[in-house]
Structures are given as structure tokens and as C-alpha cells.
Amino acid sequence: MKAEIIAVGTELLLGQIVNTNAQAISQQLADLGIDVYFQTVVGDNPERLRQAIEIGRGRADLLVFTGGLGPTQDDLTKDVLADYLGRPMGIHEPSMRVIEELFSSRGAHMVESNIRQAHLILGEGSDPLDNSTGLAVGNGIEDSGTLYMLLPGPPREMEPMLLGPGTAWLRSKLREERPLYSRVLKFAGIGESNLEAALIDLIDGQSDPTIAPYAKEGEVALRVSTKASSEEEAAIKINATVSVVAQRVGEHLYAQKDVPIEDSVVELLRNARKRLASAESLSGGLFGELITRVPGSSGEYVGGVITYTNLMKHKLLDIPMSQLEGDGAPGAISESTAKLMAENVMIITGADFGVALTGVAGPAESEGKPVGLVYFAVAEKGKETVVYTSHFKGVREMVRIRAVKSALYRLWQALKA
Known part of the structure; x- marks a missing residue:
């Protein structure tokens, strides 16, 4: 079965909101064995929406709509599709009762436009899709061999409807589709x-x-x-x-699952009963941030230091100033400084591993060294410290994230050895 997703809303075309619904719908349809070949975004315009329906019907077996089911005059999806199919519109009484009870409980006046959210396209092969988190009822329709599924636009309403009654309705229409x-x-x-x-x-x-x-x-x-x-x-x-x-x-x-590498690093540390510390210069704490995003990582990550200046490298990591400054000094951006940073943070914290990053994120060179040059080191108790040199391209943030991910990869290698 071939499907097309039609997202309705001028705010999508203007970039005012991101179309996250298309991703969620595509993933769910894939799980059902339904191939999504096209995704369309159309504004709140009846003629252009009708054109999108006409095009979609010619190239897909299933059209999934999101948006345009609300109470305002620019919520046109049901109206346009009903007119296109030549079907009448009616009131879905259970949804109407929910709307009336809501306004009554709030002591608020219900305006006529709110009734639009209970509208349902009628006729043979038309089914309501209950909205457990909002007011607008969804709709599933089979007409002349084509399936139409109408879902609300807000993700907090769309996803429960899609995963619940929407998926149940689709399963009832599938015959020999393999997931x-x-x-x-x-x-x-x-x-x-x-x-x-x-x-x-x-x-x-x-x-x-x-x-x-x-x-x-x-x-x-x-x-x-x-x-x-x-x-x-x-x-x-x-x-x-x-x-x-x-x-x-x-x-x-x-x-073999969609997780960032920091998740795998923490898992390996946990399995090995090892602890990690970090010392960061150019990455400014990004390494520690990624590690601590992993739930429960406090058992494996003892902490880190951000030693952005030479003074902090000297005071917090006990790196001699003669290593960092002066004629003939290797400098803060050097292989030997990265090695000392990793070893010293491991010793100071009592961790089993120490990781260090120092380099030039940009936008300008530093110590006469080019943007993108990064040294990162992995120290491990009882083993020789390994220092890696890389030259990353890209803007400042790209250099920082690529450096941190590379350091995590080298740590992963050490843990796997």
C-alpha cells in the first residue's frame, strides 16, 4: 500500500512551526508495512487543498491528513474533502456531548464555531476516530478504493489518535500487507x-x-x-x-539501536565497573554534558573540569606554566598538554579513565595554530596514555561536537579492548 501525508496549515509553510507530525506518521505507517512515497504541505486554501487531494488520490492508496480540523473558518480539511468526495457532513454526537460538557463545566459560552470540531464526513465506509486528548473528532473514510484518514494538527492530539483508533482503523483495512x-x-x-x-x-x-x-x-x-x-x-x-x-x-x-555513542560508553563503563573523569578546554563542558544526558551516568562519571584558560589548567590540573607559556613551551594546544590534562584529572579524581580535549574551535587561530586542530587524550590506569590529533572542518560548533564525539569514540575503543 502506498501512502501520502498531507499536512494542512499556512503556519507550516511560513516556518512558524515544525512539521513533526510527518515524522511520527511515517514511522507508524512503516511499522504497519505501508510505504510513504510523498509528503505534501498545503496552506489553508480550499482550492490548493483540493488540488493536493486530486494529485494524492492519483498516486497513493492512502491519504493521511493532519491539521484543519479545528473550530475556526480556516480549518477546512473536512469541508474540502467532503465536497471533493460528494459526501454530506453531519454531527458526531459523542464528540458534540464532550464539547458541550466541557464548556458547561467551565461556565463558558460555546460559540457556534465550536460545533465544527464535532463535524464528521458521512456515508458508507466512514468511521469516527475518537480524540482522547482534544475536541476535534478524526475521520477514517474508504471511498472508491482510496483510504482517507483525517487527524488533528496539534501533536499532543494527533499522536494518541494515530497510535490508538487510527492504527486500529488502518489495520482493519489492511489485507496482505506485511509490516x-x-x-x-x-x-x-x-x-x-x-x-x-x-x-x-x-x-x-x-x-x-x-x-x-x-x-x-x-x-x-x-x-x-x-x-x-x-x-x-x-x-x-x-x-x-x-x-x-x-x-x-x-x-x-x-x-545496533539508535542511541548516541555516549550511551554505549556509559553502558561499557557500567559493565566494567569503571569510572570516568574529563578535562576540557575548547569543548567547554560539552563532553560532560553529553555524558550526563545519559540517565544514571552518575555511577560512572565522577565529574570534570573546564580549564579554558592557562591559569585554570595550572591551578586545577597542576600543569606547569612552563608547559603552557613561554619561549619553547609546547603550549596549551599540544599533544603533551592533552596528555597531562587526561592523566592529571584521572589522578586528582581517582577515576579509572581520564579524557581530555584541547584545541582551536575558532573562529580565529590560537597560539599560531589553525582552526579545527584538536588534541584529545584517553588515559587509563595502568596503561599508556594515548593522544589523538585531528583536523576538523566547519564552524565553531561543528568543531566542538565533532571533537567530543571523536573523543567518545576513542574512549569506546579503549573500553572495548
Whole structure:
């Protein structure tokens, strides 16, 4: 079954709100085995909405609408679709009672326009979709072989309706559709282009399962998907593909679920009963922020210091000023300073691992060193400290996040060793 999502609202076209509904709907339809081929955004204009319906009906079996079910005159979705299908509109009495009771309980006057939220497109194959968190009733319609599902625009109303009565209605209309099963593989320490190059023959020759890479800042994901009649059948097909991927780029594969690398790092620390501390310069606490986003990370992360200036590196991490300043000094942005930062924060805090980052985030060079130059070190009790050098491209925030994600990857490698 092919589907198209039609989001209705001029505020979407103006960029006043973000269309998060399309993502939620696409994910749910995929889980049901329904392929979303198109997403359309149309303003609160009856003629353009009618055009969108006409186009969508010609290329999809299911049209899913969000928005335009409210009480105001620009909430036109039901009106336009009813007119397009040549169907009458009526009142859904259960919804009408909810609206009346709400206004009565508040002692407020209900204006005529509020009745619009109880409107329902009538006729054979039309079903109401209850709204458990709002007032506007949804609608599911089967007409001349095409399915139409009307959902409210606010996400707090749309998602419960979609996942509850909307999904139940769709299941009742599905016949031999097989659900789509997916697994997300997460990689670090490798860029999207290099990952694709390593797997290009699989990507070019894919049929079932399908594989698709996509990048996040400092990480890359690979979605492996297949349609199957059961979870067990899907697992057999997906596992075969994952095995091939792992043979080629397993040293970068940190998770088989959609989690950031800091989650995997904390999990490895927890399993090994090890504790971590950090010392940051250019990243300004971003490393510690990502680690502490992980629930329960206080058991593994003892803390960190932000030593942005040389004075703080000297006072808090006991790094000699002769290391940081003066003729012939390596400077704060150096391999040897990163090494001392990682080792000293580990010693001072009593942690098992120390991670340090120092470098030039930009916008201008520092100590005569270029923007994007970063040194990060991983110290571990009883082992030789390892220092890495990288040159990151991009604006200041891109350099910082890429540096932190790279440091997390190197820590992950150390924990996996």
C-alpha cells in the first residue's frame, strides 16, 4: 500500500512551526508495512487543498491528513474533502456531548464555531476516530478504493489518535500487507562517505533487506529494513546483512539501536565497573554534558573540569606554566598538554579513565595554530596514555561536537579492548 501525508496549515509553510507530525506518521505507517512515497504541505486554501487531494488520490492508496480540523473558518480539511468526495457532513454526537460538557463545566459560552470540531464526513465506509486528548473528532473514510484518514494538527492530539483508533482503523483495512521491520546500526569514527564506500556494493545491489546510511553530527547511522510476516523471519534476514556489515566496518559499529555513542560508553563503563573523569578546554563542558544526558551516568562519571584558560589548567590540573607559556613551551594546544590534562584529572579524581580535549574551535587561530586542530587524550590506569590529533572542518560548533564525539569514540575503543 502506498501512502501520502498531507499536512494542512499556512503556519507550516511560513516556518512558524515544525512539521513533526510527518515524522511520527511515517514511522507508524512503516511499522504497519505501508510505504510513504510523498509528503505534501498545503496552506489553508480550499482550492490548493483540493488540488493536493486530486494529485494524492492519483498516486497513493492512502491519504493521511493532519491539521484543519479545528473550530475556526480556516480549518477546512473536512469541508474540502467532503465536497471533493460528494459526501454530506453531519454531527458526531459523542464528540458534540464532550464539547458541550466541557464548556458547561467551565461556565463558558460555546460559540457556534465550536460545533465544527464535532463535524464528521458521512456515508458508507466512514468511521469516527475518537480524540482522547482534544475536541476535534478524526475521520477514517474508504471511498472508491482510496483510504482517507483525517487527524488533528496539534501533536499532543494527533499522536494518541494515530497510535490508538487510527492504527486500529488502518489495520482493519489492511489485507496482505506485511509490516516493515528495521534495525538501526550506529557508527562512530567514520564519515558517511567512507562508510558508504565500504558498503557500496551492498547499497547498489540491495533488494531485501534494504540498507540506507544517514549522518548525524559526529555519528553515522545505517538503517537495515525488511518486510516480513513475523519478527522471527525479519531477524533472520536482517542478521545476515548485519553480519556482512560487521565484517567490513565492525571496528566502528558501536550499537545496533539508535542511541548516541555516549550511551554505549556509559553502558561499557557500567559493565566494567569503571569510572570516568574529563578535562576540557575548547569543548567547554560539552563532553560532560553529553555524558550526563545519559540517565544514571552518575555511577560512572565522577565529574570534570573546564580549564579554558592557562591559569585554570595550572591551578586545577597542576600543569606547569612552563608547559603552557613561554619561549619553547609546547603550549596549551599540544599533544603533551592533552596528555597531562587526561592523566592529571584521572589522578586528582581517582577515576579509572581520564579524557581530555584541547584545541582551536575558532573562529580565529590560537597560539599560531589553525582552526579545527584538536588534541584529545584517553588515559587509563595502568596503561599508556594515548593522544589523538585531528583536523576538523566547519564552524565553531561543528568543531566542538565533532571533537567530543571523536573523543567518545576513542574512549569506546579503549573500553572495548
